[in-house]
Amino acid sequence: MAQRLLLAAGIVFTVAGSLAPFLWFALTSLKTQAEVEQVPPSWLPSGGWHFYRIALFDHDLLAYVGNSIIVAGSTTLLALAIGIPAAYVLARVRLPGKSWILGGLLTVSMFPQMAIAGPVWRLLAEVHGLNTHWGLVLPYVTFSLPIVIWILASFFRELPAELEEAARVDGCTTWQTLTKIMLPLAAPGIFTAAILTFIYAWNEFFFALLILTQPGKQTLPLGIALFQGEFTIPWGELAAASVLATLPLVLMVLLFQRWIISGLSAGAVKG
């Protein structure tokens, strides 16, 4: 009985704690201007979609959404294209110094952005990559490769070796074995890695701040962080924009919760 109660309390705490703060922000986005400015604040909104219209059209939020989709989408595809073969090799091929490479990759994922910001900026300036989406995708790919490789390597490792053996006998090269045999089998792992990369790229702020200085090219986190009104802080519009920026991710979580959890745990502990 005590266990039941404890569990119930835990469930309530988890759900309320996770959702309540954001719900308050979401409620704000539905208020009227008067309700937003009211002190003490009102609990329930009566305003409707007013702030969403302003956020979307006056603040040009759609452009930010588009930029975020381009950047996060390209990052995901490129990181997978590069990460899949690398993960396969690290999982299946005996190479000298393999554990060094894996360890090195793990370390890279821990690099503070500041430590590379200056030189990355200079490199991108040299190749005219500043203020372009691909210029942002490059560091994003670099920083999502470790997690992609980590997750996929653990997936590949668990696939049965007999299949590869058969492929070998039939004369497949390593590359063919990967693309023809292993890829379809590792689809769940690839999907998880894709989701995680997408979330990372969707949310990243530091490099975006550094690389994208032109409002028409900026991604959502920048738009939200540098959100401005004319004279005062437009909390209603900001809340609406925040909800819109978060919605795609919330949908992803609702749809793919299972994949995210299994993917992270596979990559992390089972090793």
Next chain:
Amino acid sequence: MTKSVAKAMSADHAAAWWMLAPALAFTLTLAVYPVIASFVLSLYRIILSMPALGEPFVGLENYGALLRDPTARQAFLVTAGFVALSTALELLLGLCIALVIHAQFPGRGWVRAAALIPWVIPTAVASQMWRYIFNDQYGLANLLLFGDRVAEYIPWFASPGIAFLIMVLADVWKTSSFAALLILAGLQLIPDELYEAARIDGANLWQRFWHITFPLLRPALLLALLFRTMDSFRVFDLAFVMTQGGPGDATQVLQLYGYKAMFTEGRMGYGSAVSVSVFLAIFFLSLLYIRAIGSRLLERNA
């Protein structure tokens, strides 16, 4: 993997290297080389707004200045405090959440999804959200505490200590579920039979947790500790959006300080010294951790 496959594959080493090459190229170009270049930059005095100074090599001068710089000291203390406090709370809370979402109950998928939501919310959004919740006039915190007694409303961010704690709170809210996921993975590895046996022996809930769950969870907890420590060392967005480092440098974290030195003040050499120091701190910390847990992890992977 069987021996024959291994053999065939080692003959194909070249192909393997080519498959690794793009990943290595990215990593070397955009992560390893920049760190080295940052270190090189930190040995020069480069002030962008004063090209007349030239870019003289000054050896370790910037590091000397860093040691004498009270702002840098403060930034280090703030960051260290932030890392210690937020990581501890996140592990604790993450463990609780993990225990909850590991249990069997109807609707568990929904609870798991709910727990994941803070983690996927962009930090910029979460920062604005907490800034609004602790707003001195429109905030939920004041509404909950004081209702319509407007005169008693507290300007939370005006107090250095509270502003720091809000930053910790925002981080804990956002990333506890990530810690929970890592811990959940550990929980799933503990065989149910152990609990059955303990139950038969008459162990109560706490005893089962303390004697079975906790010891077997150690590796997962350590891994979560590693990830969270390293990651919270890099905190930037929260301070940038919520406080810009104030009041009185109470939320001036190292990455923000380095950013200001480099990109607001144009002191590239000094800013690089700050960022190389952050890098070294994280690097040695991670070596320490990896000595403790990582080696086992890497061996298994290799």
Next chain:
Amino acid sequence: MARHYQHSFDSVHCVLSLLQGIRGTFCDWTECARLKTALLICVLLLGSSAIAGDPDGQSGEPVRTVTLRFVSWKADHPRAWDEAFARFAETRPHISIVRELAPHSSTAYHDLLTQKLKNRDATVDLFFMDIIWVPEFASAGWVRPLDDLFSPEEQANFLPAAMETGRYGGHVYGVPSRIDSGMLFYRADLLAKYGFTPPRTWPELIDQAEVIVGGERASQPALRGYSGQFKQYEGLVCSMMEFIGSAGGRLITADLQTSQLADPVNLAAVDFVREQIVGRIASRAVLTYQEPESVVPFIQGNAVFHRNWPYTWEVANDPKRSRIAGHVGVVPLPGMADRPPATALGGWLYAISPFSRHQREAWEFIEFLSSAPLQRHFALAAGIAPSRAAILQDERVLEANPHFRAQLAMFHGATARPRTPLYPAISNILQRYFSRALAYRDVNLVAEATQADIQINRLLDVGRSAR
């Protein structure tokens, strides 16, 4: 999406084949220069093959039409600006203007803009330049000198003090768009109710505030005496400099040799703000306020006095935004005891990027924006105080903006923030010192000020070694 996917794979093949090409030396993994080259070439291919499909290349423009990119902030009065742009389009159909809106916050704006200028970004043609950046930009070569375009006769039409803000090292770098300095706004209705005339000294202001807040407590518990900007950011330097200046102090000696925060006069002024303003008549919330936050209590009727820039006049008198429209007064900031008041000099200059490919056209546009008719338009439609002496004396302009007289008086005595290329770094030290002094009740002022002095003096030393 399929298209992106295709390109991504192309790029992988491209990396692979390039690396294969240099296979001979490739076993040497430390040779990352080659790797770098290979990668960068691929990056270029990838970029040009349109991951992003950026549409803003110069190629598609019809001949003889020039597009100017103007970096400004979200226009304070969109309609007034739209009209100005429309008028320009009528007279110069061959020049089109693209406005790029940067953040409000001066520092965030500065960081974004300087990122572009460091990168010699040719897509910026002209920009609004905060007067505090003039030495920095001039020294770094991030702004084009206007000496050859801006004739002395034309310069003479502007207020000399305003022109001064755009000069550095014997050159002129910017055209003043307005005059800007800190002002004191007050609730005319409340002061009248208690029989007060606007305060001339800070102690007087404090007395009035306490009487009014005490008298209104029953009906308006949220009313406070004062609202201003004391968050740790650039504006804090302005706010504090005004108190220090009123007390007769200076942040740094006039010759920019020595920081003197630990000077007793300065310490007393900081202590005054700490004890009398933040600790007494204002809510401590002012420690979290920049301009946008600080104006809210005032226009909601929750502050008797409010320090802000001149645009506040328009905001506070706009019935759509403000609950106190029509009850607002504005005067110069108070002084300390018998000393004349001090106010921080603000302002924005029109400036041209030295990396622009359309500098002539940019100058044409600036000439237009800063012309007499346009300054009159901005004064009437947006309440922006003109920088041309003649327009400031224009009857119609003064009728619509009675506060311009007080503003002009303040402007002439206004104090500039230290004019050195290292100002951003110095400002960060000042912000830290002031914010610590105000936010920590038990901080040792002398120790903090001395520490800040040492840090600033070190920077000034570095700056001197350049000459």
